[in-house]
Amino acid sequence: MARTRSKGGPASTSADKTVSTTTKAASTSTYTLSAESTNPPKLFVLPKNTSSSVRIITLENPRYGNPTRYLVCPETGSFYEFTKAAPPNKSTPRSWLLSSEKSEKEPALESQTIQSPDLYLATPYDPLFLLLPVLFKSSSNSKSDNLQRQYLSLDDYLDLIPNTDRHFSEILTLPNSHVEKVLEARLASVCDLVEMGDDKMYRPNESKLSTIILSKASKMAEHLPPSMEEKFIKKALEAPVMGVVKDQPPPPPPPTTSTSSPEETASPSASESQSTVTTSSGTTPSTAVTTPATEEAPEPTFAPAITASPATISLQRLRTSLNFILSSYLPPFLSKTVLSSLPSETFTELEEYLTKLSKLRTEAAASRNLDINGGKRARDEDDDERLEKKRKMEQEEKVKKANTSRGVKQLAKVNTAGMMKLSAFFKKA
């Protein structure tokens, strides 16, 4: 199987692709390139401590409802999700060049290039998220009343999990499978428990869920990746400099669920409940996260009018993390429930600061408007320079016009379509 892929290889025509790759591609060049593989390999970074029974299964994504692949190790019961790490700069073409060292254990891999620069990372995933849709589904209509919910056994819940490809049930029934035990433990953490003889019955509890999500968020907040720290913490909390008026930079673009930043996906993967990992579907922007950033556009500051206290900053971090988890892992209906069941005073201090900040920003914007309308205050140096340049250009244009003869002006009107430029006939000397 020839997997080598080359750019601009003269031999790899579409016809060659279909032909068995053992037949040499017809080519007149000295070196023949083997045909491009129709199914090029992908590069994965997989967890270390997995048994040979590890599987990749397809399950319904709890947030988006689309089929998503997960890596499951039945013996440890750990779940992993795949995160695609794309190169930060899309315009530069990149590829993988693979070659393997000789090892006794595994057969040497054929050296090859892979055109796609993507790297898939398997990162730990809390299977609790998989359970959440079925756990809380029933209550979504009947306005979250704990008392109306039924107690059900673990098996009942597992039966509810969409199992179209029978992947999930297979994982559960594998010999040595610890998946069920792990799931039960995770289930117990968000449920009220009633024991009826040997049977354990569970009823989902929203406040328990909120606590768990909040603890995940605070864990994540300790290790925010620098890109998120910059965008959602520093810029969102920055206060305008009063007195100095500058053009306000545009608000930061909504984050495209930064699948690209590897540091984000790599860092705090130790804990089972870590949540910094992004989904591999990767296109849905976390809308909740953007709100604080967009409503208060940041400004460059030298001596800001107010500064955020460390407590406020950590609260903003917590909120950012929370919003991220809610918008990437929880079903949409559940995000609202969790937010509303949080203790109301959690973010009071932050809210106060943000209100003050937005007021300051409005003032700054207003004073800037005054400048523009009144025109009495000194304008920006940039502005002045631009005007000066414009004036000069206009003047030059005028002089040029005055020095243009009538004939030249008339020739400008001539339809020269169909006439080739003379440089096409005469070469530059």
Added chain:
Amino acid sequence: MLEARLDTANLFKSAVDAIKDLVQDCNFDCNDSGIALQAMDNSHVALVSMMLKAEAFSPFRCDRNIALGVNLTSLTKVLRAAGRDDTLTLKAEDAPDVLNLVFEATAQDRISEYDLKLMDIDQEHLGIPDTEYAATISMPSAEFKRITTDLMAMSESVTIEATKDGVKFSSTGDIGNGSITLRQHTPVDKPNEAVEIELSESVALTFSLKYLTNFCKAQPLSNQVKLCLSAEVPLMVEYGLEGGSYLRFYLAPKIGDEE
């Protein structure tokens, strides 16, 4: 240091007059062989090439290569002050800021002197190869001027068709069509009115009349004009001057649909 004296300002006046309607600014390149000029119009479909050889001047002195960047409209304004039969002297330093022009009316002992500010012009030079044209037509320059002016009434473009029988200028426009055919003839007593056609193969090309009428402003330079045509190359219109000096225009043919 440049110093070049022409017996009659008329030559330079007419040349500049014809060029100024085609290009705005251009360099006069002076070296010991004479004063040359090459420039394209804004659309880059026409090119003017002037060569005033050192022999055309008396005296001519140019120690170093000098490029005189001139706005032609400004130069025309200055040249307007020169009488037709005045002697004209061009002077410039080696790295000049100005071009000095002196007009002397010998009959009246009147001397006028002007300094024209120069400018830096970035120009690309095209190398024009010597071409064997399929057809070379010599005709009175006044005749060519009349043809272009007459056909302007019909259309914006003219088809020049050279065969062994003669040369035919034809135009088709909204109001109708018209054509002028000239046959070869060489009156012995009036060589200026001769029409000569040298032909290696028949050729027919279409050109923009507006450009051609512009070229015809050089008519006072010479009694005869030479049109050189070959399929799919630019037309050359040459006004020959004494001593191998010339003023040449090149114009790209119109290819494809005629609108």
